[in-house]
Amino acid sequence: MQYQKIGHTDIEISRIILGCGSFGGIGSAPEFFGQGENEEQSHEILDAAVRLGITTFDTADAYGGGRSETYIGNWLRKCDKIVRNNIVLSSKTYNPMFIGDSKGLSRERISEKIDGTLKRLGIKQLDMYLSHEMDVQITLEETLSCFNDLQINGKISAYGASNISCEQLEKSISICDNLNLHRYEWIQNSMSLLNYREAERILQICSKYGLGFTPYSPLAGGWLTGKYQRDVNYEPGSRMTLRPEPYENYVQHQNSIFDGLNSMKKISKERFGDISIAGLSLAWLLSDCRITGIVIGPRKPEHLKPIEEALNIHLNETDRIDLANLFPVL
Structure with missing residues (x-):
């Protein structure tokens, strides 16, 4: 496993981050x-x-309606002290935790939700806390000031943002500088071989200010694993049958994507000893030194195998x- 400090902090994370969005639910969807x-x-x-060397877990208060955080907290209580002390926890807030719950990033709501997160995880201080989405109904000043206060008061060690635009990030940095607030220390947006061009702009800003970057969906919802085949129905229980909306763009360009995957298999066999498409896709991200770590969401322990492949190969420019x-511009 590889490890790296995030942003300007002393928080050392594993470059493979375990995404826990399927613990007790499918992401933040109440249904x-x-x-x-x-x-x-x-x-x-x-x-x-943990056996693979992963020390960093990524969750959110709305994952499974709080179940993900609860499961992690119960697991931590069973672990010995050495394991517990090595674990770095990251959670997020914005989405409703139950039908009828509020959403957003107001000071009142964040202050309430962090207490629930700490209780479910069974900890006094959260290592890393993120806004899960950006709240256009609340001023950035209010949200950033609240996160800053949580850090000063010791409830979190550092904070970041997920699903943020370049414009919102630049504005947030300016606000923090003007108000003398702690800045975001890292950004967590989607990035993979199928959608890296948009993320590239965010990466450039992160590099400029020394921020970390921990992309999620590095396998594009399964499209970069080979599990989806041309002219074959989607596997029951897959993301494309449960929650296809985020991947509609891939469906529209599926012929070009499948052509790219076939070419990718040839490159894998010729250059890397025929490792899996998933392993090569992860290695492509890990080979970018600007990326602090990548969030992987396995549904079974055996889904961790591509990580071992990715860590054991080197990609040159x-x-x-x-x-x-290999893939179309999406």
């Missing part, structure tokens, strides 16, 4: 609360991740360019 992995299955994935050029 799927209680589905996904149950607590026993979630603990098996956590155990397997020619490899990176050749792989990127």
Whole structure:
């Protein structure tokens, strides 16, 4: 495993971050609360991740309606002190935790939700806290000041933002400088071989200000694993059957994507000993030194295998360019 400090902090994370969005649900969607992995299955994935050297877990208060945080907290209580002390926890807030719950990033709501997160995880201080989405109904000044106060008061060690635009990030940095607030220390947006061009702009800003970057969906919802085939129905229980909306753009360009995947298999066999498409896709991200860590959301312990492949190969700049050029501009 590889490890790296994030932003300007002393927080050292594993470059593979375990995404826990399927623990007790399917992401933040209330209609799927209680589905996904149950607590026993979630603990098996956590155990397997730790054996691989993963120390950093990514969750959110709305994942499974609080179940994800609860499962992680219960798992931590079973661990010995050495394991617990090595774990870095990251959680997020914005989305409703139950039908009828509020959403957003007001000072009042964040202050309430962080207490619930700490209680469910069984900790006094959260290592990393993110806004899950940006709240256009609340001023950035209010949100940033609240996160800053949580850090000063010791409830969180550092904070960041997920699903933020370049304009919002630049404005947030300016506000923090003007008000003498702690800045975001890292950004967590979607990035993979299928949608890296938009993320590239954010990466450039992060590099400029020394911020970390921890992309999620590095396998594009399964499109970069080979699980979806041309002219074959989607596998029951897959993201494309449960929650296809985020991937509609891939469906529209599926022929070009499938052509790219076939070419990717040839490159893998010729240059890297025929490792999996998923492993090569992860290695492509890890080979970018600007990326602090990538968030992987396995549904089973065996889904961690591509991580081992990715950590054991090296991509040069020619490899990176050749792989990127296989797919359409999305």
